[in-house]
Amino acid sequence: MKTDLFIIGGGPAGLHAASVAATYGIETMIVDESFSLGGQLRQQTQQLRNLPKSFKTQTGTALAKQMIEKLRQLDVTKLVKHTMIGTYQDGRIGVTDGHRTIPISANKIIVATGAAEEACAFPGWTLPGVMTVGAAQILLNREYVRPGKNALILGSNNFALQVAKQLAEGGVNVKGIIENKERMEGNETETIDQLQKIGVPLYFNSTIQRAFGREKVEKVILNHGHKALEMDVDLICIGKGLSPILEPFEILDCHFTYEQALGGWLPVYSLSMQTSNPSVYVAGNAAGITDMGAILLTAEIAAVSIAESLECVNNADADKTRKLLWQELEQIESESFKRTFQARANVVKRFQEETDLSQVNGQ
Amino acid sequence: MDESTIICKCEEINLAEIESAIQSGAHTFDDIKRITRCGMGPCQAKICSSLVREIISQSLEVSLSEIGLPRMRMPLKPTRIAALAGKETSSSVVSVFAESAPKEGDES
Ligand SMILES: Cc1cc2nc3c(=O)[nH]c(=O)nc-3n(C[C@H](O)[C@H](O)[C@H](O)COP(=O)(O)OP(=O)(O)OC[C@H]3O[C@@H](n4cnc5c(N)ncnc54)[C@H](O)[C@@H]3O)c2cc1C
Numbered sequence: 001m002k003t004d005l006f007i008i009g010g011g012p013a014g015l016h017a018a019s020v021a022a023t024y025g026i027e028t029m030i031v032d033e034s035f036s037l038g039g040q041l042r043q044q045t046q047q048l049r050n051l052p053k054s055f056k057t058q059t060g061t062a063l064a065k066q067m068i069e070k071l072r073q074l075d076v077t078k079l080v081k082h083t084m085i086g087t088y089q090d091g092r093i094g095v096t097d098g099h100r101t102i103p104i105s106a107n108k109i110i111v112a113t114g115a116a117e118e119a120c121a122f123p124g125w126t127l128p129g130v131m132t133v134g135a136a137q138i139l140l141n142r143e144y145v146r147p148g149k150n151a152l153i154l155g156s157n158n159f160a161l162q163v164a165k166q167l168a169e170g171g172v173n174v175k176g177i178i179e180n181k182e183r184m185e186g187n188e189t190e191t192i193d194q195l196q197k198i199g200v201p202l203y204f205n206s207t208i209q210r211a212f213g214r215e216k217v218e219k220v221i222l223n224h225g226h227k228a229l230e231m232d233v234d235l236i237c238i239g240k241g242l243s244p245i246l247e248p249f250e251i252l253d254c255h256f257t258y259e260q261a262l263g264g265w266l267p268v269y270s271l272s273m274q275t276s277n278p279s280v281y282v283a284g285n286a287a288g289i290t291d292m293g294a295i296l297l298t299a300e301i302a303a304v305s306i307a308e309s310l311e312c313v314n315n316a317d318a319d320k321t322r323k324l325l326w327q328e329l330e331q332i333e334s335e336s337f338k339r340t341f342q343a344r345a346n347v348v349k350r351f352q353e354e355t356d357l358s359q360v361n362g363q
Numbered sequence: 364m365d366e367s368t369i370i371c372k373c374e375e376i377n378l379a380e381i382e383s384a385i386q387s388g389a390h391t392f393d394d395i396k397r398i399t400r401c402g403m404g405p406c407q408a409k410i411c412s413s414l415v416r417e418i419i420s421q422s423l424e425v426s427l428s429e430i431g432l433p434r435m436r437m438p439l440k441p442t443r444i445a446a447l448a449g450k451e452t453s454s455s456v457v458s459v460f461a462e463s464a465p466k467e468g469d470e471s
């Protein structure tokens with residue numbers, strides 16, 4: 001199969017990039033390994049804050065539906081239940097549906113494979129009943145299954161707090177949120193206020209000493225300051241944050257860099273969201289862990305830049321659009337965490353330095 | 364965490380085994396993988412990679428940014444051999460796997 005633009009990942013970043021690209025008249029194909037599009041938005045029932053101007057405030061699930069509907073009206077080829085598993089020596093991408101592997105040749109590629117949740121090891125963490133906050137969220141909001149009766153949340157970033165609140169509202173008794181630092185990592189005041197109203201206790205300077213149980217979690221002992229606290233729980237949700245999914249970038253020969261504020265290792269990219277492999281672009285949480293507003297804006301920047309390089313829009317117009325998008329990105333991203341945008345600027349600077357260096361070396 | 368805490372779920376490798384690999388000179392994820400099988404399970408290190416790099420960082424007192432990523436190879440996800448082989452003789456399995464052969468300069 002052949003296409004001008006091939007997008008890997010049908011989450012919010014991939015979906016938005018696809019609709020912007022198709023609007024520019026680019027022949028676009030989008031692939032996702034899941035049986036439906038929407039990515040990790042499909043179980044996000046919370047109201048999304050800080051969306052770009054062109055989006056109205058709504059929940060994650062509503063936004064996913066809206067974007068899928070929009071794509072339906074555009075001329076975009078959608079391949080669900082297809083996984084990108086590698087590349088051929090001639091540069092074509094290998095995609096499999098489980099029965100056969102299909103080579104796809106594309107002029108440009110956007111990798112929008114999102115992020116994976118970090119694990120946290122403690123004695124007993126391999127017992128059934130210990131899962132990530134994302135897994136609990138999928139069970140609750142997508143499968144309508146309560147993942148436990150009495151829960152403990154490990155971690156206090158915004159994502160962990162959102163899930164704590166959703167679990168509590170879904171009838172799970174959230175017995176506590178524990179954080180090893182001395183203050184909260186998350187900063188969404190609304191979620192924090194609501195958790196307080198529900199009466200969920202927060203334990204700072206605390207870690208899990210051990211989880212026990214016969215065949216599944218039944219009890220947990222916490223180190224809380226100098227004291228040991230015991231709790232009966234059948235669900236422990238690990239919310240230790242996210243990191244970009246990197247495998248496709250390595251296979252596509254992209255260079256990596258490290259920025260803790262963006263989730264650790266990630267591909268270096270330019271102001272066009274272009275990686276060190278000129279035909280590969282990046283968008284969404286794969287380009288650094290951030291909020292939904294920034295996820296959508298990076299996707300739009302990638303799509304506009306690809307439209308420019310495929311001559312579907314002239315340089316001056318693309319430049320103007322890109323500048324406005326970066327301005328909005330800086331504003332939205334700095335509003336929640338200043339260091340996230342700072343880290344992003346570092347990534348772009350490093351891309352520039354690499355490019356300058358390779359020009360000096362005549363490569 | 365105690366010494367018997369499992370770090371790699373898929374291969375059931377515990378903290379003691381990882382620490383002893385570090386004491387024998389391992390300083391990257393791939394070193395530890397070669398010595399212990401940590402990271403070789405069905406998830407292909409998706410779960411244990413960060414945990415192990417954290418342990419290396421603490422034991423050797425180096426920052427996480429200096430501990431490189433595991434080498435990631437094709438196929439990126441568990442894939443049935445039949446799906447790679449196809450039906451034709453000039454099958455894609457050759458080209459898919461050929462690409463994952465070690466490059467020049469790679470440690471074997
Ligand atoms: C379970 C889970 C729950 C989350 N819930 C929240 C939340 O409540 N609040 C919050 O702020 N953030 C949450 N996040 C973070 C999430 O990363 C972002 O909210 C957002 O969905 C990222 O958008 P994206 O388009 O970059 O990636 P995603 O939405 O993750 O989409 C990436 C898509 O790429 C596909 N894909 C990946 N690799 C391949 C491949 N090799 N071949 C084909 N397709 C592939 C995946 O199937 C997925 O559909 C959650 C993450 C996870 C994993």
Ligand code: FES
Binds near residue numbers: 373
């Ligand atoms: S947890 Fe180590 S390979 Fe899966």
